Amino acid sequence: xxxxxxxxxxAVVLLTFGCGGQTTISxxxxxxxxxxxxxxxxxxxxxxxxxTLEGTLDGVPAYITWEMRSIARRDPLLVQVDGMVTRGRxxxxxxEFRLLSTEDTVYTFAVSGGVPVECAESPGIPGSFExxxxxxxxxxxxxxxxxLERVTPDxxxxxVLCQHYRRENYAGGEMVGATIDLWRAVEGGYTxxxxxxxxxxxxxxxxxxxxxxxxxxxxxxxxxxxxxLNPEVSAxxxxxxxxxxxxxxxxxxxxxx
Numbered sequence: 001x002x003x004x005x006x007x008x009x010x011a012v013v014l015l016t017f018g019c020g021g022q023t024t025i026s027x028x029x030x031x032x033x034x035x036x037x038x039x040x041x042x043x044x045x046x047x048x049x050x051x052t053l054e055g056t057l058d059g060v061p062a063y064i065t066w067e068m069r070s071i072a073r074r075d076p077l078l079v080q081v082d083g084m085v086t087r088g089r090x091x092x093x094x095x096e097f098r099l100l101s102t103e104d105t106v107y108t109f110a111v112s113g114g115v116p117v118e119c120a121e122s123p124g125i126p127g128s129f130e131x132x133x134x135x136x137x138x139x140x141x142x143x144x145x146x147x148l149e150r151v152t153p154d155x156x157x158x159x160v161l162c163q164h165y166r167r168e169n170y171a172g173g174e175m176v177g178a179t180i181d182l183w184r185a186v187e188g189g190y191t192x193x194x195x196x197x198x199x200x201x202x203x204x205x206x207x208x209x210x211x212x213x214x215x216x217x218x219x220x221x222x223x224x225x226x227x228x229l230n231p232e233v234s235a236x237x238x239x240x241x242x243x244x245x246x247x248x249x250x251x252x253x254x255x256x257x
Contacts, residue, residue, distance in 0.1 A: 023153035026186045028163045031147040034182055036137040036205070037191045037224070039130060044073040046228035049134040053202075055218010057209065062218075063089045066139075066210060073233035074129040077103045078251055080235035081133045099133065100235050102251060109238045119241035136194055136224045138204040138211045146170050148182050157183045157193050158225060175200035190229065196222040 039045065052065045068083040079101040086094040097110040097118075110118040148165035155164050162183035170178040178198035185192055202209050202216045209216035234253045237244070243256040250256070 024161065024186075025152045026154055026161075026163060028150065028186075030150050032150075032165045032182070032184075033142070033147055034137075034145045034180075034194065035142045037132045037135045037226075038184065038189055039132070040188045040190050042188075042190060042229060043075070044071070044230050044233045045226060046071045046231050047132070047134050048223075048225045048227055049136060050221075050223045051136075051139050051210070052221045053209070053216055053218055054220075055216065057216050058214050062216075063087070068134045070132070070134040071231070071233050071235070072129060072132075076251060077101070077129060078233055078235055078254070079129075079133065080233075098238055100237065100254070102254075105244075105250075107237065107244060109241050111238075111240070116238075116240045119238075121244055134224070135205070136196070136222055138206065139202065139209055139222060140196060140198075140220070141203050141205055144173055144175055144200075144202070145180065146172055146178075148180060154186060155183065158227060160190075160192050160226075160229070161186045162192050170198075173200075174202065185229075190226060191224070192226045194222070194224040196220065 037047075047070050049068045050065065054063050056062055057064065065086045066083065067086075068081055070079065070081045072079040079099070081099040082097075084094055084096045086092050093113075095110060095112045097108065100107040100109070105121055107121050108118055110116070146167050148167050151164040151166050155162055162185055165182045165184070167178070167180045170180065175198045178196065178200070180198070181193075181195045182191070183193040184190065197220075199219045200217070202220055204211055206212070208214045236255060237257055239257050241257065244250065
């Protein structure tokens, strides 16, 4: 019985601290300021963003959730963003969309209630690889963030060893009662995860909430996850849309319907 108890204790220690009982505290600043998603020398990535607003948008009562998944490749540029915007709590309505961006063209595909409502090309709109379309800064401007304080030891998040920075019960500027957690990769400094729970008035990097010139107020829950670093990237045009004109170049790994 004593031997069994000892084995259980050893197992608990190993599960808690890892083999050897060692923890990692990598070199890094004691505080950090969130300035948007950092990509460093990544060649591609897969990321997810969910934002929920419970309050008002342009003075109108609102309960809205934005969910977006992005996969992007640096060279040649290829970005696909799949999103859904859901409005209402009791009888929610939703609109799904897909943005497909190459170096010189953006295609927008949208579905509302299962019916295609938009399938169009928009030449001249594309951004760069660094212009992360699922960046939390589009909803909460970096100027709104306080300095975040280091939490040790390092932590594994999404399969990546990370430095953890945190701020609890922050009240300043346009936010009150905010709890913010940021994890960045020890190797490369990439943004791996960010969570925010806060109440206040919000604006994004383009002057409004979600990149629109709108006024948002209330409680915001935000979660950003970098799901994969340097994955293989391919994209597809939704089957419900007509094929884009043949004269518009698309990468060979983007099949036409």
